[in-house]
Amino acid sequence: MPSLIHVEQHFTATELVRDIVIGMSDGLTVPFALAAGLSGATTASGLVVTAGLAEIVAGSIAMGLGGYLAARTDAEHYTSERQREVDEVQQVPDREEEEIVEIFRGYGLTTEQAAPIAAALRANPKQWVDFMMRFELGLEEPEPARARSSALTIALSYIGGGLIPLFPYMIFSQVSTALVLSACVTLAALFVFGYVKGYFTGIPPLRGALQTVVVGGLAAAAAFALARLLG
């Protein structure tokens, strides 16, 4: 299978899944660790639930809205860099042409071999700018609509993921019971999501699963130990 097709599949069919996994594995990790930490300091499971929900609200807003604004900044950065290339192509075309030749000389072409490419690009300013954006600056045109839906998916998945470790604290009033159940359910969920994440990012799924479990488990253990020390 040609690589180009493979890459395109990778970025279209799985983007939704990827956003869900990103939001959910983060949502599983931090609220889980916070709830575990508070279990080391309080016996009131209602308080763990309140703190956990506050964290989920804060985290999903920070991740969703923060991510959305960052994507919008990227889009503006692209637009302003593009305008600069448009100006340069008009005002200093000879220097831009030298830059093209330099790019290809870096890949072992001689000046004579690279010159026709520069000449051909010069004939079509729009495609010349496209070329400079991609090959000189390494910038891809961002999709603003995609940023919005991606931010929303990540935020909702963060909320969904965060409710998993909190669920046991909503059922059991005894914190120690809730903690054990929360740890079992969450580590299992982290395992599944790490597995799926590994599958979609191309690393061995089992190793992806173990990585996610280790990060979540370590964060929760450290938070628990610290709260125990203080409480």
Add this chain to the structure above:
Amino acid sequence: MPSLIHVEQHFTATELVRDIVIGMSDGLTVPFALAAGLSGATTASGLVVTAGLAEIVAGSIAMGLGGYLAARTDAEHYTSERQREVDEVQQVPDREEEEIVEIFRGYGLTTEQAAPIAAALRANPKQWVDFMMRFELGLEEPEPARARSSALTIALSYIGGGLIPLFPYMIFSQVSTALVLSACVTLAALFVFGYVKGYFTGIPPLRGALQTVVVGGLAAAAAFALARLLG
């Protein structure tokens, strides 16, 4: 100033500052919102401090270790994609050559104009693979050492940022007093970091500052409102 030099400066001199700003503005946002949220549900400032510190520990591990493992995955993904290109260049060189021609046809070159580029690249397999990685797949070679130091910087900055909103709760036993001081100090810090962030990402600093304040303020207000509702 040629763009190439500008871009290189952008990515070397400011990477440390960028990591500090990333870690610190996230560290300011979520622990601030959590502390504000808990202030709506409890009168014990000691508990806010414990929950806040547990969140900082969890968040910095998730962000630092999670980020480090993600960077390592990227590096492995690059290595495996590179190996695939190496194989393809050896096994199906004609098809790879067609792919090069296709790339340049997309920028308005004719098959005749693109053919010499393909021929020149074919003469040097290593540079051919370099070319395919960058221009066909759009992948840059990751720096593993940089990923490690970057993850550490982000984690430490998250801790540093997170201590700012918690500081007032460590001094004042009355939660309502601590909350007011925490909000003032943190929103001021968010403003400064948003300003610096704007400066380094190339958006108008004042707008960057307002964005950071709005995300942090909104997260804190939502967390507070939810906790009040439940508490």
